[in-house]
Amino acid sequence: xxxxxxxxxxxxxxxxxxxxxxxxxxxxxxxxxxxxxxxxxxxxxxxxxxxxxxxxxxxxxxxxxxxxxxxxxxxxxxxxxxxxxxxxxxxxxxxxxxxxxxxxxxxxxxxxxxxxxxxxxxxxxxxxxxxxxxxxxxxxxxxxxxxxxxxxxxxxxxxxxxxxxxxxxxxxxxxxxxxxxxxxxxxxxxxxxxxxxxxxxxxxxxxxxxxxxxxxxxxxxxxxxxxxxxxxxxxxxxxxxxxxxxxxxxxxxxxxxxxxxxxxxxxxxxxxxxxxxxxxxxxxxxxxxxxxxxxxxxxxxxxxxxxxx
Amino acid sequence: xxxxxxxxxxxxxxxxxxxxxxxxxxxxxxxxxxxxxxxxxxxxxxxxxxxxxxxxxxxxxxxxxxxxxxxxxxxxxxxxxxxxxxxxxxxxxxxxxxxxxxxxxxxxxxxxxxxxxxxxxxxxxxxxxxxxxxxxxxxxxxxxxxxxxxxxxxxxxxxxxxxxxxxxxxxxxxxxxxxxxxxxxxxxxxxxxxxxxxxxxxxxxxxxxxxxxxxxxxxxxxxxxxxxxxxxxxxxxxxxxxxxxxxxxxxxxxxxxxxxxxxxxxxxxxxxxxxxxxxxxxxxxxxxxxxxxxxxxxxxxxxxxxxxxxxxxxxxxxxxxxxxxxxxxxxxxxxxxxxxxxxxxxxxxxxxxxxxxxxxxxxxxxxxxxxxx
Amino acid sequence: xxxxxxxxxxxxxxxxxxxxxxxxxxxxxxxxxxxxxxxxxxxxxxxxxxxxxxxxxxxxxxxxxxxxxxxxxxxxxxxxxxxxxxxxxxxxxxxxxxxxxxxxxxxxxxxxxxxxxxxxxxxxxxxxxxxxxxxxxxxxxxxxxxxxxxxxxxxxxxxxxxxxxxxxxxxxxxxxxxxxxxxxxxxxxxxxxxxxxxxxxxxxxxxxxxxxxxxxxxxxxxxxxxxxxxxxxxxxxxxxxxxxxxxxxxxxxxxxxxxxxxxxxx
Numbered sequence: 001x002x003x004x005x006x007x008x009x010x011x012x013x014x015x016x017x018x019x020x021x022x023x024x025x026x027x028x029x030x031x032x033x034x035x036x037x038x039x040x041x042x043x044x045x046x047x048x049x050x051x052x053x054x055x056x057x058x059x060x061x062x063x064x065x066x067x068x069x070x071x072x073x074x075x076x077x078x079x080x081x082x083x084x085x086x087x088x089x090x091x092x093x094x095x096x097x098x099x100x101x102x103x104x105x106x107x108x109x110x111x112x113x114x115x116x117x118x119x120x121x122x123x124x125x126x127x128x129x130x131x132x133x134x135x136x137x138x139x140x141x142x143x144x145x146x147x148x149x150x151x152x153x154x155x156x157x158x159x160x161x162x163x164x165x166x167x168x169x170x171x172x173x174x175x176x177x178x179x180x181x182x183x184x185x186x187x188x189x190x191x192x193x194x195x196x197x198x199x200x201x202x203x204x205x206x207x208x209x210x211x212x213x214x215x216x217x218x219x220x221x222x223x224x225x226x227x228x229x230x231x232x233x234x235x236x237x238x239x240x241x242x243x244x245x246x247x248x249x250x251x252x253x254x255x256x257x258x259x260x261x262x263x264x265x266x267x268x269x270x271x272x273x274x275x276x277x278x279x280x281x282x283x284x285x286x287x288x289x290x291x292x293x294x295x296x297x298x299x300x301x302x303x304x305x306x307x308x309x
Numbered sequence: 310x311x312x313x314x315x316x317x318x319x320x321x322x323x324x325x326x327x328x329x330x331x332x333x334x335x336x337x338x339x340x341x342x343x344x345x346x347x348x349x350x351x352x353x354x355x356x357x358x359x360x361x362x363x364x365x366x367x368x369x370x371x372x373x374x375x376x377x378x379x380x381x382x383x384x385x386x387x388x389x390x391x392x393x394x395x396x397x398x399x400x401x402x403x404x405x406x407x408x409x410x411x412x413x414x415x416x417x418x419x420x421x422x423x424x425x426x427x428x429x430x431x432x433x434x435x436x437x438x439x440x441x442x443x444x445x446x447x448x449x450x451x452x453x454x455x456x457x458x459x460x461x462x463x464x465x466x467x468x469x470x471x472x473x474x475x476x477x478x479x480x481x482x483x484x485x486x487x488x489x490x491x492x493x494x495x496x497x498x499x500x501x502x503x504x505x506x507x508x509x510x511x512x513x514x515x516x517x518x519x520x521x522x523x524x525x526x527x528x529x530x531x532x533x534x535x536x537x538x539x540x541x542x543x544x545x546x547x548x549x550x551x552x553x554x555x556x557x558x559x560x561x562x563x564x565x566x567x568x569x570x571x572x573x574x575x576x577x578x579x580x581x582x583x584x585x586x587x588x589x590x591x592x593x594x595x596x597x598x599x600x601x602x603x604x605x606x607x608x609x610x611x612x613x614x615x616x617x618x619x620x621x622x623x624x625x626x627x628x629x630x631x632x633x634x635x636x637x638x639x640x641x642x643x644x645x646x647x648x649x650x651x652x653x654x655x656x657x658x659x660x661x662x663x664x665x666x667x668x669x670x671x672x673x674x675x676x677x678x679x680x681x682x
Numbered sequence: 683x684x685x686x687x688x689x690x691x692x693x694x695x696x697x698x699x700x701x702x703x704x705x706x707x708x709x710x711x712x713x714x715x716x717x718x719x720x721x722x723x724x725x726x727x728x729x730x731x732x733x734x735x736x737x738x739x740x741x742x743x744x745x746x747x748x749x750x751x752x753x754x755x756x757x758x759x760x761x762x763x764x765x766x767x768x769x770x771x772x773x774x775x776x777x778x779x780x781x782x783x784x785x786x787x788x789x790x791x792x793x794x795x796x797x798x799x800x801x802x803x804x805x806x807x808x809x810x811x812x813x814x815x816x817x818x819x820x821x822x823x824x825x826x827x828x829x830x831x832x833x834x835x836x837x838x839x840x841x842x843x844x845x846x847x848x849x850x851x852x853x854x855x856x857x858x859x860x861x862x863x864x865x866x867x868x869x870x871x872x873x874x875x876x877x878x879x880x881x882x883x884x885x886x887x888x889x890x891x892x893x894x895x896x897x898x899x900x901x902x903x904x905x906x907x908x909x910x911x912x913x914x915x916x917x918x919x920x921x922x923x924x925x926x927x928x929x930x931x932x933x934x935x936x937x938x939x940x941x942x943x944x945x946x947x948x
Contacts, residue, residue: 102458117650280474286471535798
């Protein structure tokens, strides 16, 4: 019973931290779906959003305003920063690069990553800033069944809830709104979409804005977990295997991929790690993704591509 | 008016296929080689500025040469064969640690049977380090046969993180030193000891010139054409009889070999003692930037990119100083981020082939000068 | 296991025969039970309205698509599926509907790339580029220069193909296919998007290739005038089914063909 309880605890905490990876992966999927750009800068956007939020929040709180005012003002300010960055990225980098191949676009987002990381830290500071938006203490569940119960971090549960709301919101946005429909049209064929009068640069701005807001949401959760700091950008790298497993274009894929990677690496760390010198969660997700690729090159949920000449 | 090719007629295909078909270019190249092989050592010997300063040799020229070599390696894979790699740091690490193991003696305990190789001299150690990196490159290149583009980039990232972990955690590679940091063996080549900065510089120079020449020959030969064909249109390449398996794995192997040798040189000649952090993902990005900025698909570009990436932080540090503007070290490092990133975006928009293409365009203009066409 | 050389097959015998081939993508039948043959030394046209399965047919012949049913016999050897590079090694070359050149390379390098299969020296020799490797490179360069002369593209040989106009790109692509010295040359709409003069040039090259090198040619073309002038025999596909096969004159007067082109209700 103790062993089973342990496994369950590891599994649940793995699944929930996987959801947090999904939060970052969602931003990738949105932009890739709508513009074919694989946005390496998503992690840098999380950093930027987090820094803008925590610094403005602290500033307002220090002026003696109540906490809820500070939070609202902070979120507003961070959203404004993300709007500005979405505009600048679309206007000055991806707009001029329209019609380039995927790798060029990808490399340009690596450039954007470095600019955002440098600017964000130069403007808002480069320390570790603690953020307390969600409770971080733990629940102990099912103590009657398993001795000691199953430890469950409240923050992780919050993360799961937020991810669920976000996915539902995005689904409504994509399927039910006019902008969402235009977005899907652009994703399919941007020159065709343009020719029926869809303003393509506006649509791409919206996509980057939505991805920026998703980054802000991810920043609230991750910032509470780790504090807002530079190493948050490595999340972007953690989200890559999630995308590989889930496929670049699938929103549910991003969630399920996150769950698989989260649970897989926690289980591997706890049950294989000790035999291999520990620390294997550092690479486990990537190698897992690689194995998946060997058998299904398009990911678990991606569509099979028919090549034409 | 010096740069004219009128009157230089090519009478054979061999002459037409030369790397520098224009005579003035050949003269310039010989002058450059004479300067770097004879001029710089002489200047350093007589302590003539700026080559008298150890700083220039040790902290700029040696890393420039080694990183140029690594950039050539990455350029073969990414620039010529079109396979994006974010794991070059890992292959440098394989080269460095395997060279270290071969240099200090390999001992693999295999269930009672022990496989032992006595410590090898430095040169074979470095080359074997490169060979091990090539094997690693092939292993992580195998997915490239089924997956393309961005998916492959993630596969190379897997190599990066996996080997980061291996060299940090598997103490066999560091000969069980308590700190995890290892020291390079004494650099001895055929009885000659390499110690002073100018000797280190000469050593790297020889490696770089030899490898650059071999690489240039490869990329303009049959294999190079196969790589570029795969890069530009892999389906058509296969339909004219190019085997993707062979061409891609050769690109991975040769690229990783060169990067591995560069890694071994970086550890042995430049750092002297090092930890896994020296080959982290930051190094991979640094190399990728060199290749993009210098020019994808250009050997010359690898040198230009390496020079730029190395000089940029120094410039950003020194220029405000000279102007009397106080800038903190931290600000400089952030500025480097911003400038490099912005430059990448700008180059991808205006000149996707980097500095090398700008250079070629300038030469073309000079050839026709003063006429515009 | 070398494929028999084309010279083993006498002129007028079938160099390639397609028997009962069917190809489907999911539920969509691109080719349905099609059989025909191509005789050594002839120019064979494959025509049909859009979506008739012509390009899919070429893709099946050179191994890019694998048909669910049927057999392909090439130079006396029957096979069902092969990798495209094996087809290339067997002597099938091909050009594409939308030019598929290596955009970053010069015209010369594109055509040189077509010599890949003929080049023998390993990478160590190439790396040193001395002795046999250099001799080999020069020998192949000479062959390629012959093709360049033949196609009259001397002036553009060092220009990156992405910067060439469409008509010239098509010519370079033909050059690349010729560099493979194929036994069977597949041309997918070699004249699409060309003006009259360019079409005349291209027709002349196709006839010359057929005459001088004796290369068997299968081509897809929409310009009926060109097809009727160039080809020895024509096969007509419609909705993946063969509806006619014969000389240009026979095909021209075939009622099914006229219906397919003019769109009679089925």
